[in-house]
Amino acid sequence: MTKRILIIGGGIAGMRSAVSLADAGLHPVVIEREAVLGGKVRNWHALFPTFTPAAGIVEELRAAVAARGIEVLTGCTAVRFDARRVELADGRTIEGDAAILASGFTLFDAGIKEEYGYGLYEHVYTSADIERMLLAGTLPTVNGAAPRRIAFLHCVGSRDEKVCQKHCSRVCCITGVKQAMELKQRFPGAEIFNFYMDIRMFGPGYEELYREAQLRSNIHFIRGRISEAAPTFDGRIQIKAEDTLTGRPLRMSVDLLVLLVGMRANDDNAALAASAGLETAPSGFLAPRDLFLGNIRSSVEGIFYAGTITAPKTIGETLNEAVAAAEAVAAYLKNR
Amino acid sequence: MALDFGYGISKPRTIDLDRNEFYKGNAVLGKMPELQSCIGCGSCTATCTAGALTDFNFRRLHTLIRRGEFKGIYDEINKCMLCGKCRLTCPRGINTRGVVQLIKRNMGYLQPE
Amino acid sequence: MAGRGASWSEYQKQIADDHYYYARSCIRQNFFPGSERAFLRILGEELGRDICDDPRHTSCTGIGYHSDIVPLETIMTVVARQFALMAEAGYEHLVTSCITSFGIYNEILNTWEEFPETEERTRRYLKEATGRELVLPKSVSHTSDVVYHFREQIAARARRRLVNVQTGEPLRVVEHIGCHYAKIFPKSGIGGAEFPYVLAGMIESWGGTCIDYPERRHCCGFGFRNYLVQANRGYSIANSHKKLESMAPYKPDFIVANCPGCSMFLDKWQYAIAEMEGTTYGADGRGIPVLTYEEMAGLVLGYDPWELGMQFHQVDVEPLLRKMGVEFDPAAKYLGRDGKYIGRPEAAVVNSGPDKRVYRIRE
Structure with a gap:
């Protein structure tokens, strides 16, 4: 049976991880709070330092997600989770075999x-x-x-x-x-x-x-x-x-x-972290296992990080982490 | 006649960009636009022959000119010994010696107050 | 300015509704004696509140403290004595007339909380020096907080509003907040430090309109040792000068301040600036009147301006009184409470009309 990976967050990190996982023959499920995929980049015009239109990045990722028939749950807010399940605000529970937390950041007010x-x-x-x-x-x-x-x-x-x-x-x-x-x-x-x-x-x-x-x-x-x-x-x-x-x-x-x-760190980071037994950094962002070989790993087996959930990052860095997280998930599931 | 209270109203030392004129600074920048790329590292002042002996500070001086502050500039710029060491050290490749000459040429008529 | 209300509403503090222990201000008793009297009258006679005006309490020594002549241990003990007197009189809510004192009380209470050993030491000193026991207050408010608290009751009893009776337009008011009201502890002030609402709330409730001008948050320049030492006075006055220059284009009808020093300086420096530079402010070139909030409340409640002590002002208030439609006896201005002539200031443009000098009028 195909292993299911629960991805919390349908921004560029979540989408990129999902594409890599689907290409590896796994079954990603993207859980997005908003009605559409794309996250913060959706509202950005052009990207530094090359003035590349942000819409191009979002569109390409959305198209890749659609082309692979990836399961997407929009309008769904995760309130609790662990490596095997995500509880949604509407009371539903989505089951899986591993999780990637890619719920990003919040703009400072x-x-x-x-x-x-x-x-x-x-x-x-x-x-x-x-x-x-x-x-x-x-x-x-x-x-x-x-x-x-x-x-x-x-x-x-x-x-x-x-x-x-x-x-x-x-x-x-x-x-x-x-x-x-x-x-x-x-x-x-x-x-x-x-x-x-x-x-x-x-x-x-x-x-x-x-x-x-x-x-x-x-x-x-x-x-x-x-x-x-x-x-x-x-x-x-x-x-x-x-x-x-x-x-x-x-x-x-x-x-x-x-x-x-x-x-800045999301307001719900603390609650999500507590539900899964994860650690937050003093900044409120999630703390990866370490900043080197474990930078997309959490302290809990089966839970991985991608993008700005752990710290402010650029779009390029975020996308790289999303690929690395997908690879780590695939390796983790192969050994189980 | 004004009454003497034994003190006056202190004048603000604020740089007021609403009042300052930029055209003299722009005259320098027009000929030496790379001056605008200064990152304020201070290596010109660190190496300055004159700055070691007087309070001459080239970094501060050209920054003030770019803000439209010219008071005492001519006296200040004349402390430069034109040795050119600053040009060797500038990481942005600014022709600092040339900037000194331009300041002298453009601000020469501004007599010290 | 829709968002401003949201900012103000985030800073709300509890202000006691009754039974206050009143701490007077040293300099107000000299410069604005009518204001403290008006506060007691408004609370006692108008609103029927209980307030204890205790003759035993002293200066908080804040001006001496900020001028480096009163040590920290001394001022803490003096403050502890005020609290002890309040408890002995059976009160729990301190209301202080002075912004410097308000800052001092808050700062010392916070210091005692952060460093309990300083509170213990102060208790010991107080006991040794006076035999009294320190009892911490339940609340510390500034008198402007209390007037703000009752602003709607005052509005309900208003005989006049902050409106130009000739044009029907709201009066344009510059509000000035003493630095130590909320800049030390933003949470201690209504509306916080950036957008204090304590005076703005009164102005709005009583029909006026508030002016937001570029140097609104700037200090008046009081600065304790800056005006006490003549050599420093140039940069004390320069701050009031900066504020007056910044507010002038808005043509304010008057300034209201909640700090003794600010009210005094914004008023009296207008005289000094006129004499030094020949510059005067205000639509008629006779200066911008500076009121205390008690005077503003008193005028709204229909009190006699001379009973409010407004003849003590440097800048004449008569043009403002006429604008507001206040009936007053011009001839009674310089009569004391007993009806005797108290003398009048020498002629100067900001009080008794222009003299021989030439003034540059800044509207």
């Missing part, structure tokens, strides 16, 4: 950083809002006109003890560079300022893109975290920061403020 006025002041957006707007073909204009000044703030909900998010979300730096270039392309007359604490360009082509943003797009990078945003008399946004490289406070008003929101 920028409204928690009250000082930036997200949700209060017009023209304060998150990086996710910008992607949605670019995807929909609408642009963040100010009273119908092109913005003249735009500020990006890095590390919103990352590296911040005040909001219990001590980790670096990794992808926001390069996202800030990418989005600054995208807005510059659409608003060539705009001056764009990126406020950062560190610029972490860890991936292939990232540093090159950063340099291109500086040289070709003339993006201004100011080392300093914005301390507060406030509305101005003419409906713009005043921001304050320290220009730490000159050692002086700096103030300016902008037409748009974009908050590069971080990746």
Whole structure:
């Protein structure tokens, strides 16, 4: 009888694992909370550092899932699970022989950083809002006109003890560079300022893109975290920061403020982890067995991890982990 | 006449980008666009002959110019001894010595306050 | 600004409904004596609440503490004595008139919680020095919290609203919150630290509209040693100057503050700025009146402005009173409670009309 693998999460990680498992002759079951597959990438416009349309990745994976006739349960939320079964919010229980937890991450709620006025002041957006707007073909204009000044703030909900998010979300730096270039392309007359604490360009082509943003797009990078945003008399946004490289406070008003929101652990990670006897890291993400040979393995036999359930990751890293998890599952089931 | 209270209203030391003019900085950047790729590493200042003996800080100086702050710039830039060591060390390949010359040329008429 | 309500609602604190022990403010008794009197009148006479105004309590010594002349052990013992007096008087809910004191009480209670040995030491000092026993309060509120708590009852008894009677438009109010109200412990303030609602709630309930201007959160510049030492006063006044410049384009009808120092400085620095720089603020170039929340409540309740002590203000309040439709006797401004003339300030643009100097009026 074909072995069934329960995959919690139908984002890019879950789909990629399912495709590999199906190709290995196994029977994956993808359990997705939303009505459609695709996860967060569904709402993203273009991907760093190559500006590749995100839709292409999602569509290719969806097509691969469909072509293999993979069993997909959408609109189903997992509330408890272990290696052999997943209990759904609607009371059903899905049985299997192994499980992959691929339920991803949650975007940091920028409204928690009250000082930036997200949700209060017009023209304060998150990086996710910008992607949605670019995807929909609408642009963040100010009273119908092109913005003249735009500020990006890095590390919103990352590296911040005040909001219990001590980790670096990794992808926001390069996202800030990418989005600054995208807005510059659409608003060539705009001056764009990126406020950062560190610029972490860890991936292939990232540093090159950063340099291109500086040289070709003339993006201004100011080392300093914005301390507060406030509305101005003419409906713009005043921001304050320290220009730490000159050692002086700096103030300016902008037409748009974009908050590069971080990746945080899902609220239901703790409950899912407790139900399966898994360990969470202090960050709230799930703790893999180790960070090397065991990075897609949990501390429980038969339960594996793929993607951002264990930490913030790029799309490429996530997809690689999904393949590795599928391979590990196949090896695990062969020995049983 | 204003009353003398024995103190005045302190002037803010904030860099106000709503008021500052960028065109002088842009005149430098137009000729030497690679200056915009500075990552603030400070190796130019670390190796600087003049900076070892005075408070001359090339990294800070060109950053201030790019922010539209010119007060005292001409006096400052004249501390440079034009040795060119900074250009050898810059990881971004910026022609720092050329930038110094450009600043002198573009800011020369800005007399110290 | 739909989301702002959500932000405010997340910071709610319990405010006692009755039986308060009142801790007065040192400087308010000098600069705004009518405000503390008005608070007692509103609570006692209007709302029928029980409040103990205990002559035995002292300064919290907060200004001395923040100026490095009162040691931590001393201020802790002084604060412990206030709590002991409150317990002896049979009260559990402290309500303090001063923001500095409010910060001090919260900070010391938190210190005692985090470092129990400091509480034990303070108990010992208090016993040795006064023979009294420390009893911790059930709640610590600022007087503005209490006025906020009763804002709807006050609105129900209002004789006037914060509305321009000539135009029918709501008055445009700048609210200023003392730094130590919520910047030390955001949870201790109504609305938290970024969007405090304590004064905004009163303004809205009483018919006015709140102005959100760029430097709304900025400190008035009081800063204790910064104004105490003349050499530092330049950057004390620079902060009020920054705020006034930032709010000027919004043409506020008045400023209301919940801190003794802020009310004093935002008012009196307008005189100093006018004399130093020739700049005045406000639509008529006579300055922007600065009210305490008790004065604002008192005007709403129909109290006489001179009984509220508004003749103590640097910036004349008469234009505001006319805007609100308050009946008052201009000639009685400088008469004391006994009807005797108390003297009047020298002419300056922000109180008794412009003198010979030329002023640059900032609307």
